[in-house]
Amino acid sequence: MNVTQIEKAVKEIYERVKSESLGEEEDMLINVLHKVQDHFGNFIPPEAAETLAELMDIPVSRIYEVLTFYTMFSTKPRGKYVIRVCESTPCHVTGGKAVVEALKEALGIDFNQTTEDGLFTLEYSSCLGLCGVAPVMMVNDMAYGNLTPERVKAIIEELRGGEAK
């Protein structure tokens, strides 16, 4: 994707969010960043941040000040599937560690890394609020509960298989 395409896409997103918002302009930043990140495949390219700064008439440093504060925004490309595994107490005491190991093994990567085929990124997550079925992980917006090492491997295989088709 070249710079003009990125600029065009960011501009469209910005206008859309602006038209949906009921309030002030300044506070749209986080909302826009979410949408920009979704659009560019789980990360915010530097060109997009620059375009946004121009549109909102604020310094680029302001954009980065905000986006680097929040763990869910990424400045480097991530996989198509961002796997976020919960590391909170209820998941910890119900076997979360073995699940994490199985994930690393099935993916062949460590935390905050992306597989070579660009499919998966592995990240830790704060509590997902599904403690009744711990251990839990989310793959993009889909939650998976009652995880075991076997179940984790099957889920990864299924996603991989779906991609191969």
Next chain:
Amino acid sequence: MPVAVVANTVLICAGGACISAGEKSVKQVFEEKLKEFALDSVVRVVETGCMGACNLGPLAVIYPEGIFYQKLTPQAAEEVVVEHLLKGRPVEKYLYKGPAGEVKAKAQEELPFFKRQVKIATRNLGVIDPTDIEEYIGRDGYFALMKALKEMTPEQVISEIKASGLRGRGGAGFPTGLKWDICRRNEADQKFIICNADEGDPGAFMDRSILEGDPHSVLEGMAIGAYAIGASKGFIYVRAEYPLAIERLNIAIEQAREYGFLGERVLGTDFSFDIEIRIGAGAFVCGEETALMASIEGERGQPRVKPPYPVESGLWGKPTVINNVETLANVPPIILKGSEWFASIGTETSKGTKVFALAGKVRNTGLVEVPMGITLRELIYEIGGGIPGGKRFKAVQTGGPSGGCIPADYLDVTVDYESLKELGTIMGSGGMVVMDEDDCMVDVAKFFLGFTVDESCGKCTPCREGTKVMYDILEKITSGEGTREDLEKLKELAQFISEASLCGLGQTAPNPVLSTMKYFWDEYVAHVEEKRCPAKRCKALIRYVIDPERCVGCTACARVCPVNAITGEVRKPHEIDPEICTRCGSCMEVCRFDAISKVSP
């Protein structure tokens, strides 16, 4: 239009936990099979919010009888359609069974887990379809808003909430009516009401369940609050970790606008009010109200000094009320049924009910709403069903990273804001993580400190640097390098951090350490003086040993050991080399002869 005769209604729990356990495929089979047998015109399938019993999911209840099915699979759904809905015979194998194997077909009427509950904030969870505003209206929804707007002055609304004794359910327990009153008295051209749905405490998920299962009750509570304080605009700040809650809130807001409960001139009155959703981006500190407002304004979510409080100078410097999800869900019933009714439930200082999330080492995990003043024993043993696996109860952790651990000696203490505070913990948002004899309290304290270190926003030094130093000391203790002086230093730091930190996150961060030191001092001493971990959890302080009397030499352990630390001939007792062993515990899991045990030191 012909009136459809509905013979049965199948309520399927579509709470987050049941969805993650496979609810969608179960529902699909229900619908397909009903169609196949031409039952789809007389049997309704409705997806509801969380029914509470998360460990039994996916769940479904079939009315009119109220037959409760648990742990459903697509295969089970087919059987239920054929046997129960077609032939009228409940399928026993998917019904709830008690510890002795007794079948409880109507579990919701029979089990203490359901029976002991008093549902106010969660009144509609598991009963209505959260995506259909008419079902909410059918359960008296928006009648409280109508009553407030048409029959009450804002002052009357505030005095009703004051008289009810409702206190904030997000943690600190500030009286809601008083907060509204102060905000009302502050004159300004614009005021805001914010719903704090940035539920971040590990182990707490009541807000998620309410937002997913009954979003309209939160919207109605906000609209009533806005009318009371004089706000024309509201924000719901939801964490990005809750996509389903965001989706259902969006639907609910659209519907409420359509029906005239939100927007210009609500219900034909002079009151105008609208709500916008703001999504977090993974920062725990944004649950702190000043940080939350900064995040809504599009800034880094960092807290600021209070005072001024938000009710004086909040969002964009305007008077702002910030209420928690559960608090707001309590508002409509109070307006409708009156403050006297609400105040008749609970204790002298803590009125009404509280929703608790039971998790950890407890048989029945999930959400329960119980009257304030219930004892921990009732909550954990009667409702929670006790500790699984014949283990001994050790402690219950309340209040998340801001709270503390309560030991067995205090199981008969009543659960209310004051008594928990006296025990050195807090009510918090209502997460209860139960721990048994296998949990090391020093390790638990370290776990929470690790959480705070990660989530500290970095603005003030005591929290940013202090929690890290505390964490390092705990790490030292759990790896067997700790000294008596370290324990003193921990105490000193804890005191300093709680006094000098800027916001609630830092002020309460030492609580998990202080409370475990208070009740489990012996465990800390054992770690530093005897280099012993009584719970046999801290890897550096334990060894795995094989009992030669019991070992038959089956070689199962040697084969599973990832580092080849186990040696021995076939049919002869094996041995573990502690120098090579990584304490992964795999050998103990595979041994069928109970020959392997952990020892410390």
